[in-house]
Structures are given as C-alpha cells and as structure tokens.
Amino acid sequence: xxxxxxxxxxxxxxxxxxxxxxxxxxxxxxxxxxxxxxxxxxxxxxxxxxxxxxxxxxxxxxxxxxxxxxxxxxxxxxxxxxxxxxxxxxxxxxxxxxxxxxxxxxxxxxxxxxxxxxxxxxxxxxxxxxxxxxxxxxxxxxxxxxxxxxxxxxxxxxxxxxxxxxxxxxxxxxxxxxxxxxxxxxxxxxxxxxxxxxxxxxxxxxxxxxxxxxxxxxxxxxxxxxxxxxxxxxxxxxxxxxxxxxxxxxxxxxxxxxxxxxxxxxxxxxxxxxxxxxxxxxxxxxxxxxxxxxxxxxxxxxxxxxxxxxxxxxxxxxxxxxxxxxxxxxxxxxxxxxxxxxxxxxxxxxxx
Numbered sequence: 001x002x003x004x005x006x007x008x009x010x011x012x013x014x015x016x017x018x019x020x021x022x023x024x025x026x027x028x029x030x031x032x033x034x035x036x037x038x039x040x041x042x043x044x045x046x047x048x049x050x051x052x053x054x055x056x057x058x059x060x061x062x063x064x065x066x067x068x069x070x071x072x073x074x075x076x077x078x079x080x081x082x083x084x085x086x087x088x089x090x091x092x093x094x095x096x097x098x099x100x101x102x103x104x105x106x107x108x109x110x111x112x113x114x115x116x117x118x119x120x121x122x123x124x125x126x127x128x129x130x131x132x133x134x135x136x137x138x139x140x141x142x143x144x145x146x147x148x149x150x151x152x153x154x155x156x157x158x159x160x161x162x163x164x165x166x167x168x169x170x171x172x173x174x175x176x177x178x179x180x181x182x183x184x185x186x187x188x189x190x191x192x193x194x195x196x197x198x199x200x201x202x203x204x205x206x207x208x209x210x211x212x213x214x215x216x217x218x219x220x221x222x223x224x225x226x227x228x229x230x231x232x233x234x235x236x237x238x239x240x241x242x243x244x245x246x247x248x249x250x251x252x253x254x255x256x257x258x259x260x261x262x263x264x265x266x267x268x269x270x271x272x273x274x275x276x277x278x279x280x281x282x283x284x285x286x287x288x289x290x291x292x293x294x295x296x297x298x299x300x301x302x303x304x305x306x307x308x309x310x311x312x313x314x315x316x317x318x319x320x321x322x323x324x325x326x327x328x329x330x331x332x333x334x335x336x337x338x339x340x341x342x343x344x345x346x347x348x349x350x351x352x
Contacts, residue, residue, distance in 0.1 A: 011036075011071060013059050017086070020105040027092065029106070030084035032059060033076045034066045041074045041117050044154070048103060048134075050125030050165070050300075051241065052234045053080025056221040057300040058124075064310035074117075078106055082233030085224025093185070093233055096126070096240040103134040112138065114152040121159045124300065125271055126241050128164030132253050132261070135159055161263040162309070163297045165271040166280075167249035168242055172270050175242075182238035189232030196226030218301035249276070251283035262288035264309075266295045 014035075017028040032055045035041070045065065047058050055077040062075045081094040081102050094102075111119055123131030135156050142153075169175055181188070195203060200223070207214065207222050214222065225231050254261050265277050281289060292312075299305040 011066070013062060017084075018110075020102070020109055027081065028084075029081070029102070030055060030079040030086060031076065032056070032062060032078070033074070034062055035074045036066075036071050040072060042072045043069075043074075043117050043120055043157075044111050045073055045075045045120045045122060046103075046107065046111060046131075047075065047077035048121065048123040048127035048131050049077065049080055049083075050127050051080065051083075051237050052222075052225060052230070053083035053099075053127075053237070054085065054221045054224055054230075055079040056224070057218055058306075059217055060215075060303040061300060061306035061310055064307045068310050076106075076110070078103075080233070080237065082236075083224075083230055085221075085227055085230050091229060093236040096130075096237060096244050099237065100130050100133050100137070103130055104137050107134065107138055112153055116154045118154045118157040120157060122162060123159070123164070124162045125165045125297065126237075128161035128263075129166055129245070131159050131161070132250070132257075136253060136256070157260065159257060159261045161261065163264060163266045163269055163272060163295070163299070165241070166245065167247070167276065168245045169270070169273055169276065172273070174270055178238060179242040182235045182242060185232050185235035185239060188235050189228040192226050192231030193228035196228075213298075214301050215303045217303070249280070249283075251280065254280070254284045254287055258286055259288065262290065264295070265289060265291045266297050266299075267291070267293055269297045271297055 012034065014033050016031045016033070018031050019028055047055070047062060047065075049055055049058060056079075058077045062077055066073060066075050080099050082092065107119070121131040121135060123129070139156065168179075195206065198206075203223055203226055204219060207219060211222070225234065254263075263272075263277075263280065265272060277289065277291075280287065292309075295305060295309065299309055
C-alpha cells in the first residue's frame with residue numbers, strides 16, 4: 001500500500017499545494033513528490049500527466065521509479081491546472097498552451113536551480129506534447145540569456161514520451177466521438193457536479209460499472225472528476241488538444257532533441273497508432289522507439305503496469321549493448337557530455 005503524506009520522512013510520497021509565481025492562475029497547484037536525502041540526488045525527474053491530469057494517478061509509478069534507482073532520484077508530478085479535486089479552484093478553465101506555461105513555471109521555480117542535478121521529463125499521452133514544448137521554450141530562453149546567473153544550472157538531459165499523443169488521427173472513430181463530446185465541456189461539468197452529490201459508495205459503483213481495471217489509487221483519483229471544475233477542465237483541455245494537434249505533428253522538435261528524446265509505444269494505442277509510429281520513424285530516424293507489448297495507454301491506473309514500466313527503467317533490453325550518448329551543445333553555452341546520470345550512474349535501459 002502506498003503511503004502519501006503531507007510532509008514526512010525521506011522516501012515517502014508527499015502531497016503539497018504550491019503557488020507558482022509565474023503560473024497561469026492564482027489557484028494553487030497540487031504537487032506530489034518523493035525526495036532522497038539532501039545532496040544525494042543524482043537526477044531530478046518530472047512526471048507530466050495526461051488527461052485527466054490528476055497527479056494522483058501516477059503515485060505508484062513515482063514510488064517504483066524511486067525504488068528502481070535505489071533512492072538516488074527526486075521525483076515530482078504536478079496535476080494539470082484545474083484538474084486538482086481537492087478544492088481551491090476559482091472556476092477558471094485552462095487551454096493546452098496555458099498548461100505548457102504552467103510546466104515551464106514549475107521547471108523554472110523548482111527544478112532549474114543552481115547546484116541541482118540534471119533533469120529528466122517523463123510525459124504521458126498529452127503530457128508528452130507538453131513536455132516537448134515546455135523544454136523547448138526553456139532552452140530557447142536560456143540560449144537567449146547571457147547572464148552569469150545561469151552558471152551551475154542543470155540541463156534537461158532526457159525527455160521520455162510515454163505512449164504519446166502528438167497529433168490527431170482523423171481516421172479514429174473514438175477520437176472523432178471524443179472531439180464532439182469535448183465541445184460540451186461546461187454541460188458535462190454540471191452533470192459531473194450532480195453525480196458528485198450522490199453518496200460516495202454509489203459514485204464508486206458508477207465508476208466500477210463503466211470502467212475496467214482501476215486499482216484503488218485510480219478509483220480514488222477518478223472520484224475527483226465528479227466535481228464541476230475538474231470535469232469541465234478535463235474536457236476543455238481535450239477541446240484544445242483536438243484543436244492544436246489537428247496540425248501535423250512537430251517532428252522537427254523531436255529531431256532537434258536527437259538522442260535526448262525516446263518514445264514508448266503500446267500496442268493498439270488509439271492515441272499513437274502504428275501508422276503514426278512509422279511516420280515518426282521516417283521523419284525522425286534517430287529517435288529511440290521502444291514498443292512495449294505488455295503495456296497499455298492507461299498504464300497509470302494499474303499498480304502492476306506502473307511497476308513494470310518503472311522497473312524497466314533499470315533493465316537493459318536483451319541483446320542490446322549500451323552506447324555512449326554523443327556530446328551535445330549545452331543550453332547554457334559550450335558543450336557537455338549527456339552520458340552520465342541516465343546511462344552510467346542510473347543505468348536506464350530503455351532510454352539508451
């Protein structure tokens with residue numbers, strides 16, 4: 001059983017509500033974190049949720065990721081704006097671009113700090129799109145800034161796109177249905193609020209009746225959707241996903257990252273079907289792609305699948321040999337070797 005505490009000893013998942021100075025809202029942000037002893041972290045990892053964007057879905061994955069690397073890593077996950085069910089929401093709704101700026105603000109204020117270890121961003125589903133664009137914006141800003149204050153800042157050494165959603169698939173009937181449904185975001189929010197007034201036991205029955213394979217942590221997180229602001233924001237974000245991702249995928253951005261980006265693919269994934277995977281391989285031939293036959297897109301609702309994914313991070317794929325990453329241009333000027341934290345120190349198998 002996972003233990004989530006509001007503060008507490010090292011190695012436990014902590015739940016906090018923080019305010020970002022450069023955020024997109026006056027609302028607090030729900031943050032889950034698990035940290036090692038001060039000074040012992042060899043890496044910082046940020047897990048960016050998909051949609052629904054409650055970070056609570058990812059607590060088993062965070063815990064197993066921490067354990068897989070022997071506690072030598074700080075792991076963070078923050079809920080998407082407006083997807084926090086614990087209250088304090090002002091009723092504002094947030095676009096996909098605002099969600100990107102929200103993650104940029106968190107990286108700036110909590111991870112991109114002098115003396116901190118390198119950063120790895122793990123984005124799930126639409127969180128992959130957010131991760132790519134947030135990292136790109138930060139690196140562009142840092143390139144343009146020649147201030148001495150940038151000395152000692154950590155770099156973003158890896159971006160992992162976990163079962164990503166990068167572009168709309170017009171041929172997918174379910175995507176077309178969800179796109180039409182998302183246009184009713186505010187009405188859906190009111191309907192969710194009515195369901196949320198039912199006894200909790202009846203809410204749980206409704207969830208279990210219409211969903212499958214939800215472990216206890218995911219069931220509790222899904223109960224949070226029965227609030228007007230969370231349901232509205234989930235479908236409002238979906239509106240903007242279908243709008244912004246109707247354009248061709250930003251393959252140029254993946255090409256820019258080179259070996260710093262890797263994609264994990266699940267079989268029969270409606271959000272990243274095989275024909276899009278093949279297109280990515282044609283447009284970005286150097287990208288690392290790993291097809292995981294025993295996984296599924298919504299891995300985060302299952303403790304077993306979350307554990308499998310995290311444990312694979314410390315296992316070298318059979319028949320493959322480790323290859324050193326090339327020297328890459330630093331975001332802060334000069335050159336640095338990206339080999340190290342995720343290869344030699346942490347030995348991440350599926351990224352290399």
